[in-house]
Amino acid sequence: xxxxxxxxxxxxxxxxxxxxxxxxxxxxxxxxxxxxxxxxxxxxxxxxxxxxxxxxxxxxxxxxxxxxxxxxxxxxxxxxxxxxxxxxxxxxxxxx
Ligand SMILES: [Zn+2]
Ligand SMILES: [Zn+2]
Numbered sequence: 394x395x396x397x398x399x400x401x402x403x404x405x406x407x408x409x410x411x412x413x414x415x416x417x418x419x420x421x422x423x424x425x426x427x428x429x430x431x432x433x434x435x436x437x438x439x440x441x442x443x444x445x446x447x448x449x450x451x452x453x454x455x456x457x458x459x460x461x462x463x464x465x466x467x468x469x470x471x472x473x474x475x476x477x478x479x480x481x482x483x484x485x486x487x488x489x
Contacts, residue, residue: 426465426472432456432482440487454484 434456458480
């Protein structure tokens with residue numbers, strides 16, 4: 394009984410443990426669970442180009458290709474996800 398930490402409130406310790414699940418000190422067994430790609434349109438911009446000595450204006454749509462990786466940890470039975478910007482896609486071919 395002398396070995397027990399006397400000042401620790403059990404509920405508080407349990408709550409702290411729960412909060413710390415995602416800190417670097419906690420050991421997880423993250424394994425890649427699924428990978429998804431999605432394309433999100435983020436906006437448009439206008440660009441100009443020359444054709445037959447005439448300046449033209451066109452609208453180009455910009456999209457982001459987002460990769461979402463879901464990880465699963467079987468120690469704590471929880472998941473986390475990370476997103477990555479894989480690619481910025483312009484709908485029109487143009488020089489900026
Ligand atoms: Zn975990
Ligand atoms: Zn563009």
